[in-house]
Amino acid sequence: MNAISESAETKVELSAIDRSVRTPVLLFFGSAVLWLVIASLLFLLSSSQIHKPDSWWTLPGIPWLSYGRVYPTFVDCFVYGWVASTGIALGLWLLSRFSAAPLRYPALAIYGWAVWNVGLISGVVCLLAGTTTGYPFLEFPPYAAFILYLGFAMVCLPAISIAWHRKPGTLYISEWYVLGGFLWFAWMYATANITLVNLPAPGAAQPAINWWYAGSLFDLWLTPIALAVAYYLIPKIVERPIYSERLALMGFWGLALFGGWTGMTYIIGGPLPAWMITAGIVARVLMLIPVFAIATNFHRTMTGAFGGLRDDLALRFISTGAMIYTVYAVEGGIVSLRSVAQFTQFTLITQVHSELGLIGFVSLILFGAVYYIAPRLLGREWLFPKLVTTHFWFLVTGLGLLYFSLTIGGLIQGFGLADPQVPIIAMSDLLQPFLTIQNVGVLLLVIGNLTFAIAFVLILLISAPAKQREVVFDEPEKAPDNSAAEVSVA
Amino acid sequence: MKRLTGFFLGVLLLFAASWIGLVAYPYLTFAGLTQSKDDATGALSPQGIAGTATQGARVYAANGCLYCHSQYVRDKDEGTDIDRKWGSRRTVARDYMFDRQVFLGTSRLGADLTNVGVHQTDAQWYYKLLYNPHSLGHEAVMPAYRWLFETRQIQGQPSVDAVQLGGADAPPAGYEVVPTGEGKALVEYLLSLKRNYPLPEAPEATE
Numbered sequence: 001m002n003a004i005s006e007s008a009e010t011k012v013e014l015s016a017i018d019r020s021v022r023t024p025v026l027l028f029f030g031s032a033v034l035w036l037v038i039a040s041l042l043f044l045l046s047s048s049q050i051h052k053p054d055s056w057w058t059l060p061g062i063p064w065l066s067y068g069r070v071y072p073t074f075v076d077c078f079v080y081g082w083v084a085s086t087g088i089a090l091g092l093w094l095l096s097r098f099s100a101a102p103l104r105y106p107a108l109a110i111y112g113w114a115v116w117n118v119g120l121i122s123g124v125v126c127l128l129a130g131t132t133t134g135y136p137f138l139e140f141p142p143y144a145a146f147i148l149y150l151g152f153a154m155v156c157l158p159a160i161s162i163a164w165h166r167k168p169g170t171l172y173i174s175e176w177y178v179l180g181g182f183l184w185f186a187w188m189y190a191t192a193n194i195t196l197v198n199l200p201a202p203g204a205a206q207p208a209i210n211w212w213y214a215g216s217l218f219d220l221w222l223t224p225i226a227l228a229v230a231y232y233l234i235p236k237i238v239e240r241p242i243y244s245e246r247l248a249l250m251g252f253w254g255l256a257l258f259g260g261w262t263g264m265t266y267i268i269g270g271p272l273p274a275w276m277i278t279a280g281i282v283a284r285v286l287m288l289i290p291v292f293a294i295a296t297n298f299h300r301t302m303t304g305a306f307g308g309l310r311d312d313l314a315l316r317f318i319s320t321g322a323m324i325y326t327v328y329a330v331e332g333g334i335v336s337l338r339s340v341a342q343f344t345q346f347t348l349i350t351q352v353h354s355e356l357g358l359i360g361f362v363s364l365i366l367f368g369a370v371y372y373i374a375p376r377l378l379g380r381e382w383l384f385p386k387l388v389t390t391h392f393w394f395l396v397t398g399l400g401l402l403y404f405s406l407t408i409g410g411l412i413q414g415f416g417l418a419d420p421q422v423p424i425i426a427m428s429d430l431l432q433p434f435l436t437i438q439n440v441g442v443l444l445l446v447i448g449n450l451t452f453a454i455a456f457v458l459i460l461l462i463s464a465p466a467k468q469r470e471v472v473f474d475e476p477e478k479a480p481d482n483s484a485a486e487v488s489v490a
Numbered sequence: 491m492k493r494l495t496g497f498f499l500g501v502l503l504l505f506a507a508s509w510i511g512l513v514a515y516p517y518l519t520f521a522g523l524t525q526s527k528d529d530a531t532g533a534l535s536p537q538g539i540a541g542t543a544t545q546g547a548r549v550y551a552a553n554g555c556l557y558c559h560s561q562y563v564r565d566k567d568e569g570t571d572i573d574r575k576w577g578s579r580r581t582v583a584r585d586y587m588f589d590r591q592v593f594l595g596t597s598r599l600g601a602d603l604t605n606v607g608v609h610q611t612d613a614q615w616y617y618k619l620l621y622n623p624h625s626l627g628h629e630a631v632m633p634a635y636r637w638l639f640e641t642r643q644i645q646g647q648p649s650v651d652a653v654q655l656g657g658a659d660a661p662p663a664g665y666e667v668v669p670t671g672e673g674k675a676l677v678e679y680l681l682s683l684k685r686n687y688p689l690p691e692a693p694e695a696t697e
Binding site: 063179183 | 493494497498500501502504505507508509511512513516517519520521523548550551552553554555556557558560562564565568569570571573574575580581582583584585586587588589590591592593594595596597598599600601623624630631632633634635636637
């Protein structure tokens, strides 16, 4: 009797919390989906341009749609427009849920959403117009970067404040990652913009700062967001607590310890003191310890519940993403070793490795999260579950083609670059077949993402008829109480 | 609340370590670099770039050259850059001490440009390449940068900068193709890329 009334009370509270974050979260989801569509189209254009620079369908001769501008714009649209926007929304949602408190200033979060998107729009327009800082991952000019940062602060400060004023109790694993990610991103983005653009660092310090930022961006902002989601939704969907608290702790603090150093592996052999580069390589290799801890934890949590991969579409996205994380980290460790980097550095492998992380690992988990959360916030179901499976298979097939073509092509390119007898211009001929396959892969990927966008627009506009309600997801009340999966911080 | 403070402290201190090592340390130490003086000639190197070449660096950034071209030479035991004649020694921090912006780059779909101004000293070579990458026999993935040029009627004498184009690219009679201000600045910048002076900390590679 007691247990039943308690859980009913929890449910009422949860829905009050969900209501308080509903508008900002859905706004962020909506704009993120739009940015994903823009990023996808730019991705298709840039991957075609690298394949056929002279063909009319790659729009040659238009300066603001030339490869040198489209490619960085794609990356920034994807990283900030899609991944970071969704990440902020998910962080907000997770923190208010776990703190068992409604969002304190919902209006501030909504204004923050508007400011963040103004920052994105102005940054993207400037990039296409040729106004760029010229630092990879930090291309937005200072005013756009400032607006973006302001928007971020307006959403995250209230979110952190709910966690600060939460009811006493333990912090759940997802909260560690969200809080860590918010603080780290706030620090790294401010530092990098100030030291590269506002008070420019002297000569060779610039690449050190630039790649410190890029490594931290991946490992301490995009990764924590994805892991926060996975740590929350995997146990929830399979209805089992997280396997081990110790492994979770090891994974988190390992990431925090090594994450800031990994970026140096982008510039092995660069004009920096050898210890900096070595620190980066060591961090990348040691990073495998937390990664395996995390992977084991997810695997053990899911053991015996792998049937869920077939039945639950959100889980399918999330656990595939989590598996790709391991692949991504192992490959990252291998290509960082000096003996391997000799061949793989400067090749397409560098590019496709980042794309594997961004699309295969982080985005798959974010897609799963949107598939899980959007129906609950809207009180509706996905209209056509077929669209969701279509999205999944197009995405996975496209990513597979992209990854394998550019990895094999990159290896060939690497051995070509290593042989001084092979002229650099001969390499484009060698790469043609691989560039063709990656072009097809990106096309499939883009079709998949458009399917996702269509599904999202449909769920916003149309309430599904009642008979389809049970098809895709479990009703939330079937999920177990979170407390079973809660562990404390050290 | 105590526990939360400890958590925040741990999160921030661990990140601070990398911030000190990779941001604060190079920011402060690389500001103290000085030029190297050649004992025999008394020449100071490196020399900073000046004038239009600095504007050319902005054009280089704006058109995303850095996404396919790198600007550093690795030591002999880290790659074959020196065998490829991209430089006779590795590049070190001092090589970049005067660069307002450093474009190391992470891709070599195109050639390394650390010393491109040493190998190609003729502005015409760059103009032809930028106008039509195929004109020099390149089966290149490099796009053409036609917006860095304009076709205009010849007024009196042909311009000294007019691009010497043949075949299908040749402008109609009485017209000429000349680089715009941006095009000229970019080529000035590329011509200025010469990191071939000796530095004691990076001796020339020997076999």
